[in-house]
Amino acid sequence: MTLSEKQQLFVQLIGQLIEWAGTHGYRLTFGEAYRTPEQAKLNAKSGAGIANSLHTQRLAVDFNLFINGQYQTSTEAYKPLGEYWESLGGVWGGRFKTRPDGNHFSLEHNGVK
Numbered sequence: 001m002t003l004s005e006k007q008q009l010f011v012q013l014i015g016q017l018i019e020w021a022g023t024h025g026y027r028l029t030f031g032e033a034y035r036t037p038e039q040a041k042l043n044a045k046s047g048a049g050i051a052n053s054l055h056t057q058r059l060a061v062d063f064n065l066f067i068n069g070q071y072q073t074s075t076e077a078y079k080p081l082g083e084y085w086e087s088l089g090g091v092w093g094g095r096f097k098t099r100p101d102g103n104h105f106s107l108e109h110n111g112v113k
Contacts, residue, residue, distance in 0.1 A: 003109070007058050010107045013088050014061060017105065020084050027069075031062035031103060052112055060106035075102030 001009070021028050035043075035055035043049030054060035065072040065081070072078070075094045082092030085105050091113040093104025106113060 003057065006107060006109060010059050013085075013090060013107070014105070016088060017081065017085050017090075021081055024080065025067070026081060027066040029064040029066070031064050033061045034058055050112075054106045054109060054112055057109055059109050060104060062101075062103045063105065065103065075100045078102035081105075 018028060032055060035049075035053055037051075037056050040049060040053040040056050041051050043053070044051040055062075063078075063081075065078055067077065078092075078094055079102070082094045082102065082105075085092050086095075089107070091106045091108050093101030093106070096104075096113075
C-alpha cells in the first residue's frame, strides 16, 4: 500500500472512530494532526515525541476527549476509544510502553507506531 493509499484509509478509519465515539456519548475535538518534521525533531530533542513521528506522515492524530462536558486527560478515559480503534486495525498510544499517550491514534507505517 502506498503512503497516499494509507493516508486515505487513515482518514476513513478516523471518521469511523469519530462516529463511534459520538454514538457512545464521547465528544472529541482535534488536538494535533499534522506536525512538521522540524517540530517533530524539536519534540524528540525535548523528550516529548519522536523525530519520525507519524504525524509528519499524516498517519496520526491526537484527540481531546470530553465526557459529560468535562475534558479528560487520563489515558484510562480514552481506553474504550483506543480499544475500538485497535479493532479497526489502528495503533492506540495508550499501549505505548515507555510513554503511554492515550489521546494518540495512528496507523503503523514502516515499523513506526
